[in-house]
Amino acid sequence: MNSQMQASVPFYRDVKKLALIAQVVFLVVVVLLIALVINNINLGLKKQNLNFSFDFLNQTAGFQVAEGTAFGVPYDSSSDNYFKVVFVGLYNTLRVAVTGMILATVLGVLVGIGRLSSNWLVGRLALVYVEILRNTPVLVQLFVWYFVVILGLPAISKAQPILGVYLSNSGLATPWLVQKPDMPNFFPVTIIAVLIGLAVFAFFSNQRARTGKPTPAGWYAIAAWLLVQIIGFFALGQPLEYGAPVRGNFGVTGGLQVSPEFTALLIGLVVYTSSFIAEITRAGIQSVNKGQTEAARALGLGYSETLQLIILPQALRVMIPPLGNQYLNLTKNSSLAVAIGYSDVLNVLGTAGNQSGQNLQTFFIAGIVYLILSFTIAFLVNLYNSATRLRTR
Amino acid sequence: MQKTLETPTPRASRFQLWAQENLFSTPLNSVLTALSSLLILWVVYSLSVWAFTQARWAVIPANFRLLMIGPFPIEQIWRVWTVLIVVSLTAGLHWGSAAKGQPLVRWPFITATLIALFALVTQWGFPLSILVPTAVLAVFAGFFFGRAALSPRAVNFTWLGVFAFAMIVLSVDFGQGGVQTRDWGGLLLTMILAVVGIVASFPLGVALAIGRTSQYPIISAICTVFIEVVRGTPLVVVFFIAQLFVPLLLGGSNIDALFRAMIGITVFSAAYLAENVRGGLQSLPSGQIEAARALGLTGTQTLLLIVLPQALKAVVPALVGQGIALFKDTSLVYIIGLKELTTITNSIRNNPNFIGTEKELFFTISVIYFIFSYAMSSGARNLEKRLNTNR
């Protein structure tokens, strides 16, 4: 009966059909637009006698990459292809992005706590830091770090080592545990050790939550991590050795050496991002209701217990989504490496594009690579979010 | 502070009490105070030593015109002055209309001072003795007229007119030759890119946000994909892709590089703006839409009269933050070689006559960027206050 009544309604007055029509029209317009774009691009490519194929990736790249080939991706410019060189760039991007995230978080949280300090001078200082960094472009900051600070350092022949660390206009050289060339790679061991450490932390925090016994989950995790590292070290036959930088006639050898470009990019990204993380930290801590502290103190919890058990977990929940955004921004901003000549993935792809004449494809690949990185970070943040979401009705 | 006033100790001044409370309350705080003081002294000292004894400031006045307008032809400079005076007048109107019934607020003074300062360090073309006072006068004339006679809304529309006017005056040939967009540069180009980006990305961003929050799954999915793909890509890559794709897209013809950059920055900014606006749309209680529909308002009326005014008002701070980010991001067109402030600075740095002046140059443009960004954010704080007292 109902359906019969409905059937007499003309389609242009039926809400259901109107909704469907609107969507189909929208979809058709979008598809047509995309078709137009593809068609025009094809026509344009034909005019320029190019074709959109990725076959060139199999050709020999034949250009040198300044860094990332020794420890990261083994690469030989005379025999390896474009496909492989992309991975060298990707390794460099990841290196600067991951290190940057960790350091920016540490620095940002410190400055953020400084903003809330009861010491007036410290608060003001943190505020000035944040305002200056947030209100100037990151690219200009990178230029300052690279052209003014790093390249303004003394030449390596004149650099004075501090505790064995050389800081000069050809970068940073520091004592480090160095991989022995003919031994198995130690890096996977570190990854496994960190994962085990995290698992131990999760297990004991869970235990603490269930039994209520005070368990120093953090210490257990660190112990587990160190233990695995050490066992791995000996199990693989001591693949690392202590190496200190030594100054020779042609610069420094030995130890861990970091290029001036990497140093400038890393410092620039860390400092810039830390100003945003500082504000996130401040907002996060302030977002926790004052009543929460009072309630915790009334229950007899001490200051550090209150901070650890009541304030931080709640502040973190507020902080994580914007923090994830900042990690994303840091990763994307690492593409500014192009401006100071660090061999990140975009830089390498740009060179590959110019050399092979396949610019369109290389930037297309660049887009895809950054999308994958972004979605991975977004996915991890979402994972954390859904795991710690407040349960409410 | 209250407490300190109620319990006056005979010998302690208010400052001493304040310092006791805010600087030396605990041993740790005293140490922090000492360390911070040392840091501040060191920074101020080294900065002063550098600024007053070492820095070669001559590079700035020598290149001031380049920094401000890039390679803009000197014989066409009247175009820039015309725009500057019209913008000064409109800015005055803007502050005047916003300051109804209030005494002269500080922004006109600050602007006038800035214009005068710029004039002091330059010696570019035309009789400055007439033009600079005209611009300063325009700010105050606008302020008093705006305060007396105009509503803020009217001025907002005036801005759109001024924008169109500026684009025409800066380029079109009126009989004695026009100006190519590739001759735009310096701070002028930075401003143009930022304004175009903000103005053009606004409608696109709002439309994307509405699409993403739409109840229709297909529309929502398409908008979501677009927004997320753009947000997942660095602006530099967007610029590169725009440089390559836009000419192919529009038939392979020779398309203005600036135009391509504008498309890139608009699309990029729109995606971020959409996410901010979406926050505002989702913060709106569903009861608002229900009430509007129950009153018989149509879907479009509900959107325009009920949903958008509230959603946009709620995200004003986020939108200004977005504007500041966009203003700073214009520096990235350096990568594709447009001659805005950062690019010009780099080319001066590479000029053999000015080797070793990067400190002076980067310091100066950082200050310029800072002034504009900071002005925007404090303007936003004022706006926020005004919006809040409205209700």
Add this chain to the structure above:
Amino acid sequence: MTQPLKDLSAAPVAIQADHVNKYYGSFQALKDVSMQVKQGEVVVVIGPSGSGKSTFIRCINRLEEHQTGRIVVGGVELTNDVRNIDAIRKDVGMVFQSFNLFPHLTVLQNITIAPMRVKKLEKAAAEKVGMDLLERVGIPEQASKFPGQLSGGQQQRVAIARALAMQPKIMLFDEPTSALDPEMIKEVLDVMKELATSGITMMCVTHEMGFAREVADRIIFFDKGQVIEEATPDDFYNNPKTDRAKLFLSQILGH
């Protein structure tokens, strides 16, 4: 507690519901609901929370969509036809639990927006209507304020005025006093009582038993998505027929 019974037997039907069913996924919110409201009748719908009474009242102007069955309002059937939905919404005013005033508009603008935009009334005429209504609900002096500056009771009175500005034939009230502080409930109920005597058709979801006894022509008791009992107020309160109604009454009156 006695009021002169209106003779509604000859009055035309204002709202007619036949075998209405509504599901949220697998949960059935309304089960075979059938009822009738005559023109000029004041019906109070009561029932425990989650019983579907609000859902039902929101189906009447299509804020919610029913899946099967028929709803006819003022002779127009509620179908997917845009024209029917618009016609019904023009005739039906609604007042919400949380007021839902538009916070960015003044009180007067809240009231005039629909007459101006939907009925295309001139601004002056709409404002005249608005001021008359504000007079009627007793707060003409608040016309140029924003909703946020008003007390809850005042806001709800503005919301009633806003709904009345479209000159509806039927008024729906969805728990209009539930979000109010106790001292403000009376001022809203007074406006509603005045409205009830004006001859307009009213359907109220409410927990205000006093109000129900005083002005309702009929009480409909909902539980678990079904109409359990329909009766005059006196019968319902003094002599409930079903066990569920007895239980409900004992729970809300028992203390």
